[in-house]
Amino acid sequence: MDSKKLLILGANSDMAKAIANEFKAEGFELMLAVREPKNESELAFDAVDFASHEAFVKNMKVIPDVVVTAFGVLIEGDESFNSPQESLQSTLVNYSGVVSILGRLSKAMAERGSGTIIGISSVAGERGRGSNYVYGSAKAGVTAYLDGLRNYLADKGVHVMTVKPGYVDTKMKAHKPTPKLITVSPEQVAKAIFRGYKSQKNTIYVLWMWRWIMLIIRNIPEFIFKKMSL
């Protein structure tokens, strides 16, 4: 029997590399999509080159069984405030890029009648915070998009899983140390994603604690929240 195919979009991300290793060890064949392919086996993919997305999917030799969106850029609150243009650009990567490429892939998978889409969103999308309000707003959009897409595809044989990793020790977070207790490695994320994929979870938090942390954060009254500079 042919091995299952996993497409990772943004395959140079630290999380993506760990996900690739995890799925490969489980027998998957990898299709790695990056901005600048280094060899013929890698696919060229730029999340903001929207005009190329239709052809990207049409030119695939085979529609993958599983797709993971792992690309993204972090933009902090001060950067967003000081550079509206950079803010806009980040939303094109983090939100519009996801909608554009998954729009094409989900259609192809639904036409085939099978597949799993795994979207990496973030707990940052659960409540707008000053420290990353533009990034968080894009991830809120991604979470709602993935939830809605899961609902839309429910009777078409395609499953959608939303991943909220919490803090992960990757180059995206290298500039700002995060509390050790609630920070995981890319390998932990990869294992949680594989487990979630196998049991067809709808949404996963990598550490159980994040579910509770975000429940508390979502319920802090706004008049207190404003003073917390989170």
Ligand SMILES: NC(=O)c1ccc[n+]([C@@H]2O[C@H](COP(=O)([O-])OP(=O)(O)OC[C@H]3O[C@@H](n4cnc5c(N)ncnc54)[C@H](OP(=O)(O)O)[C@@H]3O)[C@@H](O)[C@H]2O)c1
């Ligand atoms: N790290 C965390 O704490 C954390 C927490 C929650 C969610 N996330 C999310 O998890 C995902 C992976 O994050 P990470 O921490 O592994 O990030 P990372 O190591 O910083 O990698 C980000 C990747 O995004 C790619 N990328 C950026 N712009 C792109 C574009 N226009 N088109 C295609 N690819 C593009 C980069 O490609 P190049 O290699 O070409 O630059 C890079 O490989 C992201 O969606 C991120 O928002 C991260």
